Amino acid sequence: MYVGRVDAAVIISHSSIETKQLSTSQLRRIYTMRQTTWANGQAIVVYTLPSSHPVHQEFTKKELKIFPYQLDKMWIKLTFSGLAKPPIKVNTMEELIDAVKSTPGAIGYVNxxxxxxxxxxxxxxxK
Structure with a gap:
């Protein structure tokens, strides 16, 4: 379990992604599985930490402007309706960093x- 202080979440992507800036609505579309490709057409692979992780909570509240439980409900609804696959959940920031580094098209967030x-x-x- 992560016990460090959460100052702010930083959005990261695979080094091949040329996007340098996103709006809150663009990021929310990516994390609610409504935007599935980058501007160059490459598939977006979304990585996330568990809902109880302090960095996940900081990210959803500050960057997506929604509560973690609301995001979970959206993922469940999209998954069970067959409209989208949920993000890939990893347990630690280290796992998330490794996954994003090694997966073309990946996006995630860290402290x-x-x-x-x-x-x-x-x-x-x-804004």
Whole structure:
């Protein structure tokens, strides 16, 4: 279990992704499985931490502007309706970083003090 302090979540993607900035609505479309490809047509592979993880809670509240339980409900509804597959859940930030690094098209999020070498960092658009 992650016991560090959560300062802010940072959005990361595979190094091949050229996107440098996303709006809240674009990020929400990706994490609610409504946007499934990047601008270049490459499939988006979404990675997430468990709902109880402090970094996941910070990410959903601050970046997606929804509560973790609301995101879980959306994933369940999309999965059972057959409209989408849920994101790939990993247990730790280290697993998430490794998965994003090794999966073309991948996106994820980590605590801002995590090592981001070999990853593309995606900024959120200013409002």
């Amino acid at each position: 801002q003090n995590a090592s981001l070498d070999g990853l593309n960092v995606i900024a959120m658009e200013a």
